[in-house]
Amino acid sequence: MTRYGFIGTGSMGEMLISQFTRTGCIAPAAISASSKSGTSALAVAKKTGITAKNENRSVAANSDVLFLCVKPLEVQGVIREIRSDLKPDILLISIAACVSLEDLAAWTGSNARCVRIIPSVTALQNSGVSLVVWGRNVHPSDKILVLDLFNRIGTAVETDEESLEVCTNLTSCGPALIAAMMSEFGSAVVRSGTIRP
Numbered sequence: 001m002t003r004y005g006f007i008g009t010g011s012m013g014e015m016l017i018s019q020f021t022r023t024g025c026i027a028p029a030a031i032s033a034s035s036k037s038g039t040s041a042l043a044v045a046k047k048t049g050i051t052a053k054n055e056n057r058s059v060a061a062n063s064d065v066l067f068l069c070v071k072p073l074e075v076q077g078v079i080r081e082i083r084s085d086l087k088p089d090i091l092l093i094s095i096a097a098c099v100s101l102e103d104l105a106a107w108t109g110s111n112a113r114c115v116r117i118i119p120s121v122t123a124l125q126n127s128g129v130s131l132v133v134w135g136r137n138v139h140p141s142d143k144i145l146v147l148d149l150f151n152r153i154g155t156a157v158e159t160d161e162e163s164l165e166v167c168t169n170l171t172s173c174g175p176a177l178i179a180a181m182m183s184e185f186g187s188a189v190v191r192s193g194t195i196r197p
């Protein structure tokens with residue numbers, strides 16, 4: 001059984017775990033997760049049936065596929081902490097904005113197969129786009145696994161790092177902007193007294 005780890009169970013980590021388990025892509029028993037305080041990991045475990053661990057190192061050591069779901073400035077520190085625990089054939093998936101594949105490769109200091117993914121909160125509704133950028137060493141089977149996971153909770157779109165920022169503006173910020181505008185239109189109607197909430 002492929003074992004999955006999640007380091008970071010904030011908005012995005014929780015969303016991915018919830019969606020992967022809810023859609024049946026990954027069995028809860030195959031997932032372990034950790035967070036800085038431990039509190040959010042425990043809450044996600046209670047909600048989804050995954051295993052919460054107290055230590056990032058324990059999650060890393062038990063994972064064949066490891067998702068890094070921490071803020072960009074935390075990524076290097078977390079990799080430094082877990083580097084010696086990573087399995088030699090680990091598939092490392094970072095969802096952090098602004099952390100390049102070159103950085104990930106340098107910080108892991110190995111031939112770890114790395115992938116960058118920029119998911120969108122719209123995956124919570126099984127829709128929207130997850131952007132995928134492959135690292136140099138990924139295997140064809142890694143691509144099948146990753147595309148299958150993210151196509152189950154939306155649409156996975158392969159791109160390159162040069163295009164990632166502009167694509168992110170379209171797929172993540174775009175839906176948020178439209179949602180904010182729609183919300184404001186609704187509030188304006190309520191303010192006008194035409195309709196009550």
Ligand SMILES: NC(=O)c1ccc[n+]([C@@H]2O[C@H](COP(=O)([O-])OP(=O)(O)OC[C@H]3O[C@@H](n4cnc5c(N)ncnc54)[C@H](OP(=O)(O)O)[C@@H]3O)[C@@H](O)[C@H]2O)c1
Pocket residue numbers: 007008009010011012013034035036037038039040041056069070071072074077078095096097118119120121172
């Ligand atoms: N939000 C979005 O729409 C979005 C979209 C695409 C990509 N991203 C990327 O997703 C990543 C996470 O964003 P988010 O919005 O989910 O952030 P968030 O809600 O602040 O969650 C961050 C998580 O990281 C954990 N954490 C921090 N330092 C840690 C450490 N040293 N060891 C283990 N866990 C640690 C936190 O633990 P605690 O729970 O204990 O505090 C928390 O669970 C970011 O890199 C961001 O660029 C976000």
